[in-house]
Amino acid sequence: MDTKDSFRHFIYTDWILIENQFDPSQLQVRETIFTIGNGYVGTRGSFEESYPHALPATFIQGIYDDVPVVYTELANCPDWLQLTITIEGERFRLDQGEILAYDRQLDLRQGILHRAVRWRSPSNQTIDINFTRFASLADPHVLGQRCQLKAIDFDGIVEIQASVNGYPENQGFNHWEGLDQGKIDQGFWLQSRTRNSRIEIGLAAKISLSGTQALCQVNTTPGYPTWSASFYLKAQNLVTVDKIVTVFTSQDVKSPVLAAKNKLTQLPDYSTLLKENEATWQQVWQDSDIVIEGDSTAAFAVRYNLFQLLIAAPRHNDQVSIPAKTLSGFGYHGHIFWDTEIFILPFFIFTQPTLARNLLSYRYHTLPGARRKATHYGYTGAMFAWESAVTGDEVTPRWSLPRDFYGEDVRIWCRDREIHISADIAYAVWHYWQATEDDQWMQQQGAEIILDTAIFWQSRVEFNTQSQCYEIRGVIGADEYHELVHNNSFTNRMVQWHLEKAVLIYDWLQDNFPEQASQLASKLQITPTDINKWRDIIHKIYFPIHENDELIEQFAGFFQLKDINLTEYEPRQRSMQMILGVEGINKWQVLKQPDVLMLLYLMRQSGDFPYNQNTLTANWDYYAPRTDITYGSSLAPSIHAILAADLGKSKLAYQHFLQAALVDLEDKRGNTQDGIHGASAGGIWQTVVFGFGGIKIRNNQPVAHPHLPPNWTRLKFKLHWRGQWHEFDLYPTPPQVPHPVVSSPQIQGTIFDLDGVLTDTAEYHYQAWQRLADEEGIPFNRQANEALRGVSRRASLMLIIGNRRYSDAEIEEMMERKNQYYVELIKNISSQDLLPGAVSLLDQLRQAQIKIAIGSGSKNARTVIERLGIADKVDAIADGYSVQKPKPAPDLFLFAAQQLGLAPSLCVVFEDATAGIAAGLAAGMWTVGLGPGERVGAAHVVLPNLAGIKWVDIRAKLTRYSR
């Protein structure tokens, strides 16, 4: 799709989206974008007069009906917008005649959609037609529509038909069977029922015409009741038709038609209804708005995303939730995923907590379905559905079926394996409670969710007697590119976290609501033995790092998969799954969406293990480049944006933010016609508040650590925390004037280790050692390899062989062999293997006239330096041939300083290994440690890595240190 071409007709103002040209090729995408609603009903932005290939839809929360393959779907409800205008016998339609002017506006402040068209009919009559529609936020059952006509250059007969179309369709399927219909004063009513779920709907409509005399009548074509008016329109006269529609279902009241007819008689006129709607919207925005200044696209796009969430959230119903595509499209059939709890919910928790509670109560009401699912799969407790609808039973389709005669079916495994949803819901319950202190709800509903899902985990984990660990095997983690993995870190840690909270909740309930505690324990059959079992699982669940490690393996064996360089696949317009195949992609280290990083993000809010800056850095560096951020999951960009902001990667954070914020407005993924990306919209709020606003909960209240994007001059929002509103009005920190670049007298040279500092040949060393170890039948893996960081070749080999007996000759041969493998591997090294920030720092140093040496224990250092293309930036090289004693002996660095002609005290060593820092210190040099404090904490300055590092900053820090 040519984005430039498609979206040039959009103008973003603070509150209004303006489309100033009609583009038939974008028809279905724009229908999604111009969706309106009020949390009860959502109506796509289809045209009143219809258009070929349009996908008009009105969805009502909770109105689902059966459908093959995907079990149930939101039923498209009778279309209340249908309006046919005939001018002198010619029907107004945009694909005939001529569009002289076109202007469509979605006003987010009031949830109103306007359209103004100047149209010239095929026989040359020109007319202005204005349409307005809204779904009242003041009364969920009220819909308003207005049409105004003004003849420009003719007098003539005009006929208007205003209908409710009882034949709506879900891509061809009509879920409704007509029961009855009839006429009322100035209007009509329609009664229909869903075919299988047997939900009744009643609509009533009243139409009034002003500005002229007309012959009006009502016709009750089966399933298509129609009010029509014929009149003689005089040039420049304005005729207004107001249509007010009321709608109820049998989930609201016993007799929907009666309720619709009754309400209709009690309503004020169109203008009054519009004012009531506006007033209600104003209240909502008071709490939920985000003000951004300095970036009008961001300012509008953020509001647009929040608007889409607000019109999808049930305000008067806690038996329903927000579908993945909200109420705006047919995608995912109205099914509800973790998208709601993890991505969307925080916005509501912090700005509309009563709506957040509705959404969570939905999960409480669907516990029976979750229990049936657990029973079906042979477990106990409650196992939430990956895709959920009314009952909470699992509705994820089993198959993606081919349309062509001989295509293969693709099995979808999420229903069976993507089990983290149960922990995600517990996570949401916990955080809702933390933010609201809503003890009442927690003891009545939340506790049961957390505890019954804990029981599920208790039955789901398996104890491995060999490793003495609890394991969770056969899952799909957050990253859906890998469909059958064991001990997924995201899942395992979320389960552990979940059980930790379950124990707390169980105790809290006993302490504060003993009666409820005992009732619940009896209902769920929880005994103290169970709680002990949970403690045991918490203690012994498999998780592939310890507190002071960094890189977390996504699941057991992930690091053994084929590695990938995604840049080699650019440019592309398809997901990596489409490129590598559904089966094939399982074999690669490529992620559809963050998994370990997602875990870190979720643990970030309260600083839970394993979230910390070092872990974040290490895992970001590893996983971010391996994530299919453009065409993988639309859930990814907002999370990457937040973490990038945390890491100070402002520009990248903003890029990801825009990718998410415009996903629908600019149809970034080519599927906006299927509906709004609800999770992405929720992620946007989190990006702005948690990422750019840097909000963390510290000392029991939200505190901002802002990292505003470059152009933003102001960021303002409100958060509700434990009964109080906290207002944040953030401005960028005043720009830092860079110090003049002057060489510090204390420092005239730098000595860089190679592996892990300038490049990542550590990986090639690992691969070479692994090959050697495999050939020798010696157990060895990435974890074992960690111990070799900064250790010489011989010492490494000694560590690997342990107490196995080898002759000296054999040891020599093995060293040689490993080196051959390594040399083979590094033949492919290029400047692409330089670590982020390396070249920039070297260039800064040369500009600052600081000398540069390499101090690497490797005998291949020269080769590597040449292949990296930095030989001309380097003044001296100390390598494996230069000295006898390896690091941590100071010899190598002293040799390097000598080569540079500088005293050790004038040199800074850049090292990533404990032994290297020790060597630098032993040599009497300054040291910069790259990596976690546990490893390089002895250095004068510790940095995560070189990315974005400025020499002046290092210099300043060292200068400060030396004072």
Next chain:
Amino acid sequence: MDTKDSFRHFIYTDWILIENQFDPSQLQVRETIFTIGNGYVGTRGSFEESYPHALPATFIQGIYDDVPVVYTELANCPDWLQLTITIEGERFRLDQGEILAYDRQLDLRQGILHRAVRWRSPSNQTIDINFTRFASLADPHVLGQRCQLKAIDFDGIVEIQASVNGYPENQGFNHWEGLDQGKIDQGFWLQSRTRNSRIEIGLAAKISLSGTQALCQVNTTPGYPTWSASFYLKAQNLVTVDKIVTVFTSQDVKSPVLAAKNKLTQLPDYSTLLKENEATWQQVWQDSDIVIEGDSTAAFAVRYNLFQLLIAAPRHNDQVSIPAKTLSGFGYHGHIFWDTEIFILPFFIFTQPTLARNLLSYRYHTLPGARRKATHYGYTGAMFAWESAVTGDEVTPRWSLPRDFYGEDVRIWCRDREIHISADIAYAVWHYWQATEDDQWMQQQGAEIILDTAIFWQSRVEFNTQSQCYEIRGVIGADEYHELVHNNSFTNRMVQWHLEKAVLIYDWLQDNFPEQASQLASKLQITPTDINKWRDIIHKIYFPIHENDELIEQFAGFFQLKDINLTEYEPRQRSMQMILGVEGINKWQVLKQPDVLMLLYLMRQSGDFPYNQNTLTANWDYYAPRTDITYGSSLAPSIHAILAADLGKSKLAYQHFLQAALVDLEDKRGNTQDGIHGASAGGIWQTVVFGFGGIKIRNNQPVAHPHLPPNWTRLKFKLHWRGQWHEFDLYPTPPQVPHPVVSSPQIQGTIFDLDGVLTDTAEYHYQAWQRLADEEGIPFNRQANEALRGVSRRASLMLIIGNRRYSDAEIEEMMERKNQYYVELIKNISSQDLLPGAVSLLDQLRQAQIKIAIGSGSKNARTVIERLGIADKVDAIADGYSVQKPKPAPDLFLFAAQQLGLAPSLCVVFEDATAGIAAGLAAGMWTVGLGPGERVGAAHVVLPNLAGIKWVDIRAKLTRYSR
């Protein structure tokens, strides 16, 4: 379903089906039953005013559209019948007010559906409303509808709306997108297009009203154009509304709407159209009718089934065929199966050969799809689809998907394995050609079908080097209860037959149309090597009997499956598959439908191998009791009826005939709402003509060997054979007056063998031997067991052990062991184990004062006789203890005669074994051999078995013999 209750409202006259009461519970079933059509269009018998849960449908031949899971389906077309009548503001509907009189009639002579209703509205106005509809057989594009109103007891305002409903649905799915619509003089038109296949439809309607003045207008509600009239109806005045609809699709003409509008202007009035329709029907019935006298139910039901076939057969189109459920319902989505060629086609071949040709040409036109299927599966040539639609590509669904959340998917294997369809089509092509001598079509189309499918077989068979046989592995045969079998006899023999004919056709083509022969050989890449290969396959294909054997094993290993006694499951309302499970039933000797018997039936027409009377008897006796004839396949009863008629089982034949003939009229299988059982309807014609009429082709022309059912006094029909009509007017053979039962002086005693004569303990002997053989590790099977028939225990054992060495003691022990097993097995013998006819014969003998002895070599004979409950009918017993020398020595029978006190020449021996007959003859007795001539041909009288045997007949035959 309570049949009595449901069908008491039906009256069958010769030509008219009368329903005299409205039964809402039967709504959808009756919609199917009252379907009308003309071979272009079929319209279900839904009510004009609609009714809740109705399934109105109009299908047009060839109008398919995409749908998930089943790929494509016949699209329900816009409903041309919609008519709304409002009386004084109250809408006429059968579920409100009161039905004072109701009479619906389907007139088969003219294809007209009438309905007369006297209705009292809720506010007590009484009105007569008559409806008529027809689809003109004279012009496929013309549909007629009439509605007549007469107020009985009131004067008042009546409003009629006559519409075309552009929102038809396939169980909720609307395949049409509205393109345009408009008004014409006294009517309107509608233009729609299928969503995916993009077939356009155009309908035009003209409505005329007579009998009163009315205000008429046309309204073009989107997709629902409506003509309406309001008038003041005076009591006893008759008002008539005639609606004539024309319909075209883009498969007929380029501009369907234009064609529909044009035709409409050229049509005469309703009454003239009706007359033209009637005249055309008269011509059709002249050739296709069957007259039955003496049985009014049969007379009507047969015509009804033929009518349903006639209205489904394409008359002007050879690109389409008859779907399994004709054009009368949604079942099987309009897909085309072997039902058409094997069950339906003979009716057309012999009475409407041009329609038969259309149906076969459909297969010619779908050869490209069949080739794609072959290619997809890795074969060459043409592999026809098990389920076929427009393109001939395979459209059998892969899955039967559960509707409940946790149900299991069931894989449907027919697309992959039910490959006999290709031979079935070749079979149909061949028989069409035989009957019509249509050489032109054969050389242009038929030959290509037969040859390209032969090429497929050539690539599909596998040569087993060990057995030196061609095998066909991994198939589903005609019997679909067994889903993965090897060397299915039906398939293997049909393939062999197919290749035999392919060789003939190839030669015929070369001899008669050398140019076409060479073109085709070049197109299909057939070389003389291929023909030789076919001959080799014909010669060496695996088939489990030889010319002079009888019982054919359904597939390799069938006899090893668990045996079943279906009577033990009675009464039941479900198929055996539902009882034993889709997986489970594979393990049992139970058939969904005839398989070996189907093969015998198909080979019967031309007396091809293995069809002969003995084989038929043996296989009938074995397979018929193991066939789920009531709830298995609706394809079964007609075939069983024909074979039962062949076997002289008149009563049973008639039972099966009725089961098939009334399958829809009395909804025998509970699924008539899904549509007419087309194959059953075709089978009915075959039952009447081939079964009861006993038509066989002898000396190149059809010859009758009638077996009329008991009440039938006349059976009359016509057959077209090689250019000539043959009329058959058959009457029952005059009833045979039974001879007085007088004992013949020559015969005073009977001696019955037990096994295989009175009971089937042969099976238990077999099982006992099998167990012994298994324990001893000696190869043994049913086939080997055949050699033991009538052989003593010791001799049997000797045959089994062959040249293996055993001591005498071991042999004694084995005999004892086998006997123990046998005694265990026969403990369960009961009177149910008596063979058919046995008791009846014994009783006749006692009545005729003929003495009865048992002459069995078994040492368990007394036990068996007691368990069978016939001890009191027997005068003497000679068993394994009676004499030393076993049969064929005469000793045992001589002993028996002695016990009876009769000379041997006064005794008749009943035996099923060669050795037994020999023994009887050696004893100087009369002998009756039961079984095939090869086995018991030495006997004086040979019978298949005792079923239905009359002593007087045997006596007469023996008397005649002795003269």
